[in-house]
Amino acid sequence: MFDKLKEKLGGFKKVLGGAIEEKEQEAIKAGHVKPEVSIKKEAPESAKPSETVKAPEKAGIFDKLKAAVLEQEFIIEEKSVKDHLWELEMALLESDVALPVAEKIVEAVKAELVGTRRKIGSDTGNIVETALRQAILKVISVDSFDFDGFVKKSNKPVSIVFVGVNGTGKTTTIAKMAERFKEQGYSVVIAAGDTFRAGAIEQIERHADALGIKLIKHQEGADPAAVVYDAIQFAKAKHKDIVLADTAGRMHTNINLMDQLKKVCRVNDPDLIIFVDEAVAGNDAVERAKLFNSAVAFNGSILTKQDADAKGGAAISIAYTTGKPVLFLGVGQSYKDLIKFDPNWLLDRLFE
Ligand SMILES: Nc1nc2c(ncn2[C@@H]2O[C@H](COP(=O)(O)OP(=O)(O)OP(=O)(O)O)[C@@H](O)[C@H]2O)c(=O)[nH]1
Known part of the structure; x- marks a missing residue:
């Protein structure tokens, strides 16, 4: 039951989660962040572009993700996840999810991920799974008919x-x-x-x-x-x-x-x-x-x-x-x- 869809969602979670994690690791290695330090809710007003970490050029899917790192947080940018969201939409369509529904799910995942500040060191797979869960829940819970x-x-x-x-x-x-x-x-x-x-x-x-x-x-x-x-x-x-x-x-x-x-x-x-x-x-x-x-x-x-x-x-x-x-x-x-x-x-x- 649901094996194909499960596999596709699992693949998306792994790839995108891995990409986010890679960015974190690069930032930590570059010494711009200390993962053990407690996290501020918002980046300070004074956060200047110089405080962001520029990831070294790398081949493969990780290049597509440009997570700007602000102190112990990082922001997932739209351009970084665009290709992955496209792949998600294709995966949903291949799983017979109707087009408007697939679009709605992708939209909701994007809204959940893009522009939000994430704590360095948090479980990236969880971040993606939570976004996916909430997006799918939105489309399947139309009416709480008892x-x-x-x-x-x-x-x-x-x-x-x-x-x-x-x-x-x-x-x-x-x-x-x-x-x-x-x-x-x-x-x-x-x-x-x-x-x-x-x-x-x-x-x-x-x-x-x-x-x-x-x-x-x-x-x-x-x-x-x-x-x-x-x-x-x-x-x-x-x-x-x-x-x-x-x-x-x-x-x-x-x-x-x-x-x-x-x-x-x-x-x-x-x-x-x-x-x-x-x-x-x-x-x-x-x-x-x-x-x-x-x-x-x-x-x-x-x-x-x-x-x-x-x-x-x-x-x-x-x-x-x-x-x-x-x-x-x-x-x-x-x-x-x-x-x-x-x-x-x-x-x-x-x-x-
Ligand atoms: N594997 C599986 N088979 C099912 C399930 N529900 C029904 N079937 C099988 O599907 C076939 C058709 O089921 P029916 O109940 O005769 O279908 P129907 O819709 O009443 O058919 P019509 O009278 O032509 O409308 C039967 O062989 C059922 O055993 C299910 O949940 N799983």
Whole structure:
């Protein structure tokens, strides 16, 4: 999971951290700084250009970094990190991070590093990691939606409609969510709202049977809005807590099916709409999320198959692009393979 992105961020941290460290060492060797001396917050007004250390000419990436040294502090200048930031942007794009998101991250890293005074002798890897962490955190923490708190507080039954393109793992995710709700002590009903794909009703029925959960179904080809409606009515009558509604996977470009999805949501006015897509789809998942969100404004996303995605771009980009949080990650094929998404958990994975 996230291995490629982790490797790229680790590479950036190492190269830029090493470059900063090299500058420090040059300054210390030149006798312009004493690392053990306590550090002033700001360089004195009287700091003259003569107090800065001119680094000897050297070949390689370290030449690109010109850190002006002021007493025991040094300032990282924009021209010094420009090339490295460009490399970071390329690395993010190669990891399927969407362009506006990559730009935002680079901007934030730059704002965090450039022009700031750093203590000589401080851990340079840490300086870069902190800048990266804060930048990524900014783009993935769009909304602090408390999913479990929402479900707990809402009047029951809480109805949740799952939407997305076909084959991304929607049905499996519904089963995983049903298992999670059951474990939390809720009673669950599933609506077999995918009446379009042959075999879809049987597929979700197998999950419902395996989990011991009531399934409300109609015939193949029936109106999915009516299936979801019946499931909600059943849940109300039987005092069930949660209705999880499957819908047929559809391409966002299929106008008829998108209209049908709008109808499911209009008729049933669900408490939550969740967009499901696969992390391995990278930028495609982000684009689809944008289009689904404009058709049926959803509350959050679930990214499946995160276990098979080394790039990590979708998990980084989707919340920023849609303005809706990632709620869960699917990390395998069994019912337990669902992780509640937490931005700090992702950051820890990226920098562990
Ligand atoms: N590795 C992995 N596989 C998953 C995950 N979630 C689902 N799958 C697999 O993905 C495949 C498709 O899953 P489904 O749940 O059938 O997909 P769907 O979106 O309901 O498909 P449609 O009904 O066509 O919309 C199945 O083989 C699942 O086992 C996951 O988190 N990790």
